[in-house]
Amino acid sequence: MTEIPKEEYVLKCTSACAGCSSSLILRYVLKAAGPDTVLVIPACCTSVIQGIYPNTAMNVPIYNVAFAAAAACASGMSEAFQSAGKKTNVIVYAGDGGTVDIGIQALSGAFERKTDFLYICYDNEAYGNTGMQRSGSTPIGARTTTTPGGKTHSKKDLDGIVAAHDPPYMATACSAYPQDLFKKVQKALSIRGPKFLHILAPCPPGWRYSSEKTIEMGKLAVKSGMWILYEREYGKVTINGPSKAAMIKPVPVEDYISVQGRFKGISKEALESLKSQAERNAKRLSLEEKGIC
């Protein structure tokens, strides 16, 4: 087992909701990155939970930027550090709204320019800090404040979009597996070039479950195959242990759906679509792992 450093770079305590995955993820991201790190944070939950001026809970430099500008800002920062001869890690820590919807052109641009940085998208599948509005990342059938009858469109395949840019390293992770997340951040930071991490972040108020179930929910997402943990290194796919086990013997998707208030009263068609999408993803990834497609 990898030794996880004891130092905390997220000081007690952020103003995150009780049971928030984002602060759990941030703890491990910063443990893996160490003190020589700059975080670029667009508008998202994290820009709210870091504290109120003149205090901040984060013990690393943070740069708060506009929604659409995170990856563009990190590009400039990474170039500046390079020409100054510094090896500082530049990490963008953005929510799903800032990545899938608003920030996608800056993200695409930075990946095309092969900027040396790490882009982390923590995905709670809606616009959390403004009160759970639907985002491009919200799964079909989920109720949000702007889709009270359940969303009618499927979740955008962000990993597919990023993979099309052919980055040297990209991976998915989940807040319920912090050691796996820690290793992935360390690995990503050891590689030069644009890196991408997509992390599922179960959100107690948004997904409507009680706060103690955050870890359980993340594990259920992986075990039911709704979230697949994998790494793509120079185009080569490796599916990680928990997801491999889930592919052999998955937990029914209903077990994951039924414990969340946002899927209450989901239509049969939406449920079928969720299931078939999960199956398709699993099949495609295992074929890619074997090198067939």
Added chain:
Amino acid sequence: MRERLARSRPVQGACGKTGSWRVFRPVVDREKCNACGLCAMYCPDGAIDEDLNVDLDFCKGCGICANECPKKAIAMEREEK
């Protein structure tokens, strides 16, 4: 002294003592605890230290520690007002 740039400084308790949010308080039964450390690993706010003591000034009472404890050594008890 006035600064030319509006900069925030890292301090503990930047968002106040969040322990006041708590409705249920985690109570550790040391007899049952086998010191596996999962509670500290999963605590979103890092409010549990190496010796597995809960910092009640900052614990928000989410209950993840109690839910994930394999020995069920943590009980959530209602805060007296």
